[in-house]
Amino acid sequence: MTQAKKRRMPSKSLNQGLGAAKAAKQDEFYTQYVDIQKEVEAYLELDSETFRGKVVYCNCDDPFESNFFKYFAANFNKLGLKTLITTSYDGSPIAGQGTLFPEYDEGNGKRQKPKALAVILHQVKDEDGDGAANVTDVELFLKRNKAARIALKGSDKYPGGDFRSPECVDFLKEAAIVVTNPPFSLFREYVTQLMEHGKKLVIIGPKNATTYKEIFPLIKETKLWLGSGFANGNAYFSIPDHGDREFADGVYDESTGLVKFRNVGWFTNLDHGRRHQKLPLMTMSENLKFSKHKDLKGKPAYDRYDNYDAIEVPFTDAIPSDYAGVMGVPISFLDKYNPEQFEIVGTTESNDRDNAYRTRVYTSQECREGYSRRFGKPGVYDLNASGVVDGVKVFKRVLIRHRRRTKGKKK
Ligand SMILES: C[S@@+](CC[C@H](N)C(=O)[O-])C[C@H]1O[C@@H](n2cnc3c(N)ncnc32)[C@H](O)[C@@H]1O
Secondary structure, three states: OOHHHHHHOOOHHHHHHHHHHHHHHHOOOEEOHHHHHHHHHHHHHHOOOOOOOOEEEEOOOOOOOOHHHHHHHHOHHHHOOOEEEEEOOOOOOOOOOOOOOHHHHOOOOOOOOOOOEEEEEOOOOOOOOOOOOOHHHHHHHHHHOHHHEEEOOOOOOOOOOOOOOHHHHHHHHHOOEEEEOOOHHHHHHHHHHHHHOOOEEEEEEEHHHHHOOOOHHHHHOOOOEEOOOOHHHOEEEEOOOOOOOOOOOOOEEOOOOEEEEOOEEEEEOOOOHHHHOOOOOOOHHHHHHHOOOOOOOOOOOOOEOOOEOEEEOOOHHHOOOOOOOEEEEEHHHHHOOOOOOEEEEEEOOHHHOOOOOEOOOOOHHHHHHHHHHHHOOOOOOOHHHOOEEOOEEOOOEEEEEEOOOOOOOOO
């Protein structure tokens, strides 16, 4: 390598720093009020008392910028909250830039330190005497009561407002329900912390987290599931400072300032109506005869995996209603998952290798042979990392079966 080239290469630690900065930047996208409202309403539809008397904690939310704070402050009395705690993060590169409250646009337009602060509301009263108690009153209250903001110092290990910092963990202990859109780069750690503290949660996360080794077991054991979701699976977020970030065509809309994500969803352990709706299905023979999917229509039978005691079901709406065995279905099935209708028994992912329905483990030699058979050149085909049909790996699958009816006494 030439000296010039060498000099342009960042050092390992600089690389790590740049990587962390990039991840932090990727974490900065902001949830719309309407999406929070729709999601919360899905829980209220099933139980209007879901939030009554509860301490709600938004722990990745600048109270002066976040719509989570705005929504819960505006609906404090309607939801019957006991307390709303909101904490912001000192590491946020945009803290103090976009603000819900004009007070912070005064002066130089940027909030001065401390960026990390907690705002705790125990009540929302009609401060301006207009006959209603809403977010305008919260704004007035915060203006009049500077003591309602608590500066967060953080610790040696974590900056102020970090959800892992001792101050935030203390707030977490007080909380009953955590509601936010956390940094995706820390999603595993974030969910693990909430679970360890036994909290209820309604949070936004990347859909592919469903197969993470820390997350999938929670879904399998129905300790965590997907929320009601974004309209048509499209989630739109605002990115106040997108600067040098690049987006694929059709992702960023300049006129609205919103980015569209298709692979993002709500994760929760609060009950909502959609997860009790039964998925309407055809029988196996009806699917083979009438399926709208050309890959299935006219086939003599569903494919079986070479390495799992299960059939391959390439589409959620093609799950046969009368098959009693194990079925591999797309991850998107989780959006339709009704735990009274189905049981999740595993995944074909490499992190679920001990799965009881796995019938075959390929040797390295077989993986090499599999590659050259499929691609006509030397290489390694990691057949152990997925379901295999006729020597070909299929997409990520969740292994499910119909929930067996337990024989109960007739009433
Ligand atoms: C995806 S953004 C969402 C912001 C806000 N919750 C919303 O939905 O509009 C995630 C936020 O978490 C903040 N954050 C990043 N790391 C954090 C940490 N370790 N602890 C707390 N917040 C963090 C980021 O600064 C960012 O504002």
